[in-house]
Amino acid sequence: MSLHIPFDNSYARLPDRLFTRQAPVPVASPGWIALNDRLARDLDLDAQALRSDEGLRVFAGNAVPDGAAPLAQLYAGHQFGQWNPQLGDGRAILLGEILGPDGIRRDIALKGSGRTPYSRMGDGRAWLGPVIREYIMSEAMHALGVPTTRALAAVTTGEEVIRETVLPGAVLTRVAQSHIRVGTFQILTARGDHDGLRALADHTMARHYPDAGSVPEMLAQMVARQADLIARWMSLGFIHGVMNTDNCSVAGETIDYGPCAFMDGYHPGRVFSSIDAHGRYAYGNQPQVALWNIAQFATALVPLMPNQDRAVEDFTAIINRFADLYQSAWLDRFGAKIGLAEPTPEDRALIEALLTAMSAAGTDFTNGFRALAEDAPERSGADADWIARWRARGPDLSVAAAANPVVVPRLHRIEATITAAMAGDLSVFDDMLTVVTAPFEPDPALAKIHVAPPAGHEKVDKTFCGT
Ligand SMILES: Nc1ncnc2c1ncn2[C@@H]1O[C@H](COP(=O)(O)OP(=O)(O)OP(=O)(O)O)[C@@H](O)[C@H]1O
């Protein structure tokens, strides 16, 4: 094969009960949706070679590049609080890992690449809609400065996928610092596989927490990363939608863009996911859920400690730091959103008063905050009293402009993009990607339709995992 990807597969060297070696299942007739040239270049991969017919075959799962060690990873997870003792990649294949020019090891994985031993009742496939959604959302999140998995490529399969209806199949190629989830640890602990657990912990520390040196320190650093990550989500009005422990990356990246959304009208109780009947993963619950997931991670780590009673005590103290770390990250993020580079605890009341006003007025989250950067605070839904207090505080509008994007990928625009792609028109996708990957300074002509909140008939109230 002339296509060269310099794989170095460390996960495949772990005990083989952590995964199953499995090649992707070939598809009928691959076609391009997108190749992420920019990401390819950042990873020191040859974008032109990836864009070849050979690249297309690789991204469809029809060819396995030299040096790859394809496998499906094993994991468990708490799904909506319920323990599921065995999940695993039911429709994903880790092709292998590469070391970037930045020295960071990254997974290259296919999602929607066919059945694996962990597929249970699923077909192992994805349809075009969720592939487009994950591509756009993850690339936008990256451009917004949020730690996230990335999209390297997306292709159609030329095959049909049966959901509620017949849909076109697609495969996403995802790049992640790793696909190690809280649930990857949980399954080993639940099985009493302490050697496997030790091997996974050593691997995770070497890879993601190289200066931790101990399990409690890894946990402490993981707590800090999650606090920062969730504060970033909150500051952008992002709702993940399915924060199960199997969708919580130990590396601290946003992973699994299933029923996710950026809020239009602000409300802390906002939920979109059609499968989240009780609002467990509502916008305002995300910090608590992250903490709950961290607690599951800590629980899974206990058997690694020589004195388990002592470990429970120590880990509890470490986990309890989440609240302060999160509150402080939240204050930094939202302080910047109202133009304060160095917010003080007293500024919290000012920010909260604005959010209360926005919620009462149903202000568009993105546009409401952006209005502050544009010195038009009345458009945020704030009253004259708030505006006077805000001005008296001396906000720096350039700080607000750097914290408040002009555009985010809105749900109704993603839906429109999917509809166009289904009809064979990928230009809507290309344009949307161009806009949301320059979220602070988008091309004004292209950005217009992305700045506008959905008109009544365009509103999307529900997202579907729609796997
Ligand atoms: N069509 C499918 N066929 C087989 N397994 C599936 C399918 N859809 C989802 N699964 C499996 O069900 C579990 C829960 O799905 P979930 O939507 O959280 O993950 P995902 O979106 O498939 O993948 P990831 O978390 O890697 O982004 C996962 O283990 C996933 O592999």
Ligand SMILES: [Mg+2]
């Ligand atoms: Mg998942």
